[in-house]
Amino acid sequence: MKVTFTLNGIPRQVVVDPDVVLLDLLRDEFRLTGAKQSCDKKGQCGACTVIVDGKAVRSCLTKVAKLDGADVITIEGLGTPANPHLIQEAFVLAGAVQCGFCTPGMIMAAKALLDVHPDPSTAQIKRALRHNLCRCTGYVKIIEAVKLAGEFLRGEKTPDELRPDPHGAKLGVSHPRPSALIKACGVAQFTADILAPGALELAAVHSPHPHALIKSIDTKAAEAMPGVAGVMTAKDIKGSNRHNYMVPDRPVLCEDRVRYIGDPVAVVAAETREQALAAVAAVRVEYEPLPALGSPHEAMAEGAPQIHSEWANLCLTQPQIKGDAARAFAEAGHVVEGHYHTQMVHQAPLEPEVCLAFFDGEGDDAQLVVVGRSINIHKHLAMLQEATGWEDMRYEEAYVGGQFGIKIDVTSEGIAAAAALHFRRAVRYIPSLPESMYLSPKRHPFDVKVKVAADADGNLTALGMDVVIDNGAYNSMGNVVMNRAMMMLSGSYNFPAVDARARLVYTNNPWGAAARGAGPPQVNYALESAVDRLAREMKIDPLEFRRRNSLRPGQSKSTGQVVDEWPFPELCDAIKPHYDRAVREAREMGEGTKKRGVGVAGGSFGIGGPNDQSMVAVELDPDDGITVYGAVADPGEGNDSMLSQLAADAMDLPLDKVRLVTRDTDHTTANGPAAASRHTYMSGGALLDAIRQLREAMAACGATTYADMQKAGVPTRYMGTRKTVVGTLDPETGQGPSFESQVHALQLAEVEVDTETGEVRVIRMTCAADAGRVIHPDNVIGQLQGGMDMGVGLALREEYVPGKTKDWVTFKYPTMKTAFDMDVIICETPRKRGSNGAVGVGEMTLVPTAPAVLNAIEDAVGVRIYDLPATPDKVKAALAAMR
């Protein structure tokens, strides 16, 4: 049928099938990719929001057939980077743009609201943006951005008044992120936004079984289907077919066995994605189910089937022994024990695990280019080369719609690269949301038995822990997660004696890997819960108990590492007025079924772990600016701000004279992952080292410009490095080198528990954090807010259940409805070894959140939840048991 409408002010006529939705028309036909797709067009995410006849609509749910005569505005119709709309400027200047995937939809929903209500209340904003999901911000800065946009539109403020002077101070100032405006204008190219006409579309067959032998794969029927170019199985992959992140245990496509629900088995390539998906259903795989090992204890049991022929199910064991814990427990005045369990969680970036692979050049000289969401492009390139048997390859990082650890390892890239090689064609793989969940790693579930002891004066004396980690079907970086947990086991506190053990175990669950914090959040939940219970049992104020037992310079962590700076007590002082206010308000609550509670929890998160190295090159440019070369991924945290502001400060340049080359393997240094909150410390440090060399070279020859350097015949490019201490934990005692620095946080949770329904509502979270000197305040605050929102999800709602969690609703994604008030207190203790005194903050923010919330629940109603998430059913059951 023919439909006539106006699109961004231009009259359009289209002939479409009745079922075509506006999102597909915009992206596929008009090539307007500002509207994003995350939720398989179920209307769950709002990333595709546009305005139709003045109202915000989700374009994935809007049939084009109903648009006759309509006026449609997309993000591209609002403004451009050269001439942005005030709302787009407001989002940039408010620091509301992190990964940027949700941003265009947010802005369109905001515009529809502001057109009607130019001065909206928080409640009105929350309602208007209720269909729009964000994983990065915790929604706080988005709400602030809408209010700021209102001020701009009402003429009360102008962007120029708020925009920092790019020639002014570089550190401690929230200069607009280099990528923020193009994200706000919808022109930043995420992988699915890249045009690839003629590319084959891929879809994969995934195992429905947690453990089974593959007896046969019949592809004939699928291959005969319309548009199908072919079906690829493991035998078609010429390389090792193994992702070797640390252990070559994970196949690109399963060979003779599947090990978890979702393991990829075969790949269909077709002219269209719909044809590929249809053909996937026609691939016949004959499985012989095997006993599935659903927990580490099943997998470690005598006679349990071995999941990998080469390795035992018990992957690794790491004890940790410090002092004489047995004696300390025997002599302790007070001992508290508990058995805690954390759930499997999807990191839940909004962008699916999209990948594009194509050949650059022809014949023998063709280079295979893989475009995706990697946060460690050189490592992933090496893995893909080995897995596919094709060496001449390049990885390009597109803009990335959030990651939170999920891209520590290769997900869809192995399939796309192998398919491009097999079919000798460009291929594009846009996995559905369930497929993206199947392909990607998860947060490891931890089972933790914890025991803490204190003397009669309330001084902690001993810590015991038995940690069992569900590694899932493949290792990825499970050993790193375990070691990180052990290196931060004692949290913020001084435990003179420690007796602990961690075990990492293969199971037939989805494989675990990095997830914001990656290990420490799980053990810290148990530790901070136990510490809180001990304080309450001893009738010592929980905040005072933490302050009293803080580690101090000169004392050692559980690894035996003696620290020389530890500004945690100062955080206790900083949060004290908020804590006192919260306690007072909670106690003033009247009788009723809703009970208010207050909880605190701390966390001290290691930065600059042993054996790390970063390299960053700088080059003086002919215009006397500099270009920074380094694979420093920025999936939303603000590493582009960090690099450009550190460089501009060190070179005394305006920000627009600093260029970043960070996104492809042909032009960058191999630099390690955007993980472990490491880039500010590691790559920031390497950058400053490179600039130091450049400046010394300039000074040595009396040069002040590029021309002077050329004239003197002095090189203009310098390589900086940053290395950390080398060494490993002792395999018997777990004593040894640990992190070079720490970021600290203390969080205060105020919750309301409905004793009838068991429902827990977070009223407010307050975070006092010290990440050293702050480079970009809005970025730090944004990380703290987003991390707290994610931490509350971990505490109360989120869980990935294989085969059942298939979309954002079943995952219980945070929304405007679950959003809560947040306060942030920033303390700045410059770190001796930090990059200009700064360290990273991205993960720390989540580490104390769940225990703070669970401690608040106990404060409110007297029950302790030992098994995350604390769903209404669990709280209700605990209340019933207590009664």
Place this chain on the structure above:
Amino acid sequence: MTEVPEPRGGSGRELGLSRHYRDIAGRRVLFDNEGFLWSADDWTEDLAAALGAEMGLDTFTEDHWRVLRFFREYYATNGRAPLNRQLAAGTGMRLLDLEELFPGGIRRGARRLAGLPNPKTCT
């Protein structure tokens, strides 16, 4: 803590993940689990010769050194290993000849002898 029986679930071994120190060429040097140097700065010609001898390469010709020098210089300038075509262009040698020149081929032979570390994972 409560003792838990320690069956391993199958007869396989633990994951072989650890970096390890080796005494070689008169020094103590850290290697990754694939036998690559952990830090490119630990490389010396003596170390390369000692590693080569372990691989059955007792004598380094000028061709060997030319390849190793190219790897070293490329890494120092670019902070990454070259692709094979860059290696061929930089040394003026054919890839097949390069593969045959070093036991273990280009990556596991030449690149390892040149002391170029593997791209780092999260450590």
